[in-house]
Amino acid sequence: MNDCIFCKISAGELPAKIVDRSAHAIAIEDLNPQAPTHLLVIPVEHYATLGDATATDARLVAEVMSLASRLGARHGSEGGFRLVVNTGADGGQTVGHLHVHVLAGRRMTWPPG
Ligand code: 5GP
Ligand code: ZN
Numbered sequence: 001m002n003d004c005i006f007c008k009i010s011a012g013e014l015p016a017k018i019v020d021r022s023a024h025a026i027a028i029e030d031l032n033p034q035a036p037t038h039l040l041v042i043p044v045e046h047y048a049t050l051g052d053a054t055a056t057d058a059r060l061v062a063e064v065m066s067l068a069s070r071l072g073a074r075h076g077s078e079g080g081f082r083l084v085v086n087t088g089a090d091g092g093q094t095v096g097h098l099h100v101h102v103l104a105g106r107r108m109t110w111p112p113g
Helices: 005-010 050-056 058-075
Strands: 018-021 025-029 037-043 082-084 100-104
Touching (some): 005 025, 005 037, 025 058, 037 058, 050 058, 058 082
Antiparallel strands (some): 025 037, 082 100
């Protein structure tokens, strides 16, 4: 857990562009944006996956999703936005600290790769 980059960002030990926050979560700009708006909503406390967080603190998950939804609405057009939670290797998760991607500003395609 000491090597977790999102724990370090949450603790202010690694730099990131923080765009918003709630009581227990922060929202940062993704380092490698895949859309005109690409934010990550990250709980300050370390949970490896959505399942871990849900099992321990479902209210935190609601808080994280609520912040992501508000940011999507704020940064997306009237046409909408996309929230993504990659989970595990097959889900494409590369950082083992729960985060919700907020993607907005372009028309998304489906299915994702
Ligand atoms: P995942 O693949 O785990 O769903 O998403 C991880 C995301 O974190 C990727 O979109 C990647 O660009 C982003 N990312 C990885 N390292 C950093 C970092 O140090 N700072 C920021 N702001 N984003 C990062
Ligand atoms: Zn962490």
